[in-house]
Amino acid sequence: MTSSDFETLKTELEPQIDAILAQYPQERSALLPLVHLFQERLGFVTPEAVEYISEVCDVTRAQCQSTISFYTLFYRRPIGKYNLQVCRNLSCSLRGARQIMERFRERLGIDHLETTADGLFTYEEVECLAACDRAPCMQVNLNFVYDMTPEMVDEILDSIIAGTYPVAPLAQSEQPERKVRGPEWSRASRKSAGAVGVPNANNGGGIDQTGRTIAERFRKFGIMPISSPGRMADPELVEGMVPAPHDDTVMEHNY
């Protein structure tokens, strides 16, 4: 997107921008709605958008950035055309969310908060979506999908890839870079067990040279007493135990 494209977009959105500003006694209140408006058109909050919004809302760019970075639904980097957000909270976990998450990770080959190399999918595990009666559930570009099964994961992905999925893709004004996860960014390494007193970080949830968490390595050799996350699931969905997906959250909120 060139700067003249942005000017055109601004002009096009002017009536909506004015209507938003008129709703509030103070300009700054328009910040979130304006970010939503631009993000919807640009796919993410571009530097031009930040600059423009901070002017309109009468805040510094730093204040604007800081505010945007607080909210998980605002993206400061390009993301995939289909944002897959799977609920990982309790009611969904009790009814088989783990199997859904495993299937997504397997199929997409990416982790929580990552984007596929072709820029089609971003995958995220999110907190309770207020649809616990239809657990496990997820949102595709903020549209609900209820009563998920692992087979539905394949159906959804296949139909998006085939271009037949009924939800429109997100705008994408720039191709996302594929985010590479390094151990230094991993939360698992930051909170390695060593720091609370276990003498050797290797005893805890740290990352070894291979990039796997220690927990995974043990699990692989079958040494670790696997706690039984799979047990939280609906018996009709699960057979046997499925290991917990680890949660190496990368640069959260940092799109």
Add this chain to the structure above:
Amino acid sequence: MASYEPVLTKGIGEADLTDIGVYRSRGGYEQLRRAVREMEPDAIVGMVMKSNLRGRGGAGFPTGRKWSFLPKDGRPRYLVCNCDEAEPGTFKDRMLLEQTPHQIIEGIMISAYAIKAARAFIYIRGEMRQGYEIFMRALEQARAANLVGEKICGSDWSCELVAHRGAGAYICGEETGLLNSLEGKRGEPRLKPPFPANSGLYNMPTVVNNVETLVCVVHIMQRGEEWFASIGPVKSPGPKIVSISGHVRKPGNYEVPLGTPIRELVYELAGGLFEGRTFKALQPGGGSSACLFEEHLDLPYDFDSIAAAGSMLGSGAMVVMDDTTDMLDAAWVLQRFYAHESCGQCTPCREGTHWSEAMLERLLHGHGREVDVSLLGTVGDKIAGHSLCALGDASVPFLQSVVKRFPEEFLRGAERVAAIQV
């Protein structure tokens, strides 16, 4: 119980209540018309006060009293409807938003009139994009029908209603976090006092109420405060939508009179447990509430009885867990939630939730130490009461209640390290 007729959820699933014509044909907006044309604002406040309505957003604060705290100093007042529903296990406000948005608009407008608000806002959770669109269509219809905006229903009273979308942050459900977010800031809670009643949105007197609370106001107007006060226990009366999820056959929203026994909610309305399973625990009031167990099943479901049992009714979300639930895992899932959602302003909450999550994860992977299990309790004690807002406090009760009840499930995660250390 069998004789109870739902009022808040009436018509949902039978008729398209998102259409203003349908809503009006069922008596909708008549109470708003009556309020602005025939009643004094203070009379409505009085009715709500006498009805003993308590807030449905989590804290259970008496609504009439909250309204009466507003200073009478001529500054503009604001009403904010809290539709940021993100408490784990709660899904009643989203249902109301998607299924009966006009009822919410009517509740907001009556309440805005009662407190003489200069403007009303509804803060809708960012993830509820579909609900937001439904609400915006309803709002347009209501505006066209002169129910929102200038000279409402031909009276002298004018008030705008603005829908504001959130953008993904549980903490924006906390009322002062919400106000900051509405002001275009990071959704970090403010130090109280001053309370919003005195210094809320733009530092003006502000009332923040939950969606369900304001919907109750419509029915207090329609059926009278005595009717409302006569349902269920004297101190916390009224109808309540209970969101039941987890290990039950028929999860869903059920509207019941407060005071309905928990057993009835779980085993009759929600269809009971799956074949061959036994009951283990339930959270009576969302992710932030301490667990109740077998011995509590016959308690009446109301604010005071649940509080007396050491938990809270909270948002009215019941999460049922049967004997297949690994409590260590469940505790980790919820602690991860609090660690993720902590806004980071206060050290006890920011650090405490993260370290508790780390300890739980370590135990879950079999790398924990025995001392971790007691440390979980200690860390909780350091968070509760030492944080700026109630999120810090909310991260503690579930964890502490299950560690106390099922210590062996947590200690199991420490067996391996114990064996090495001798």
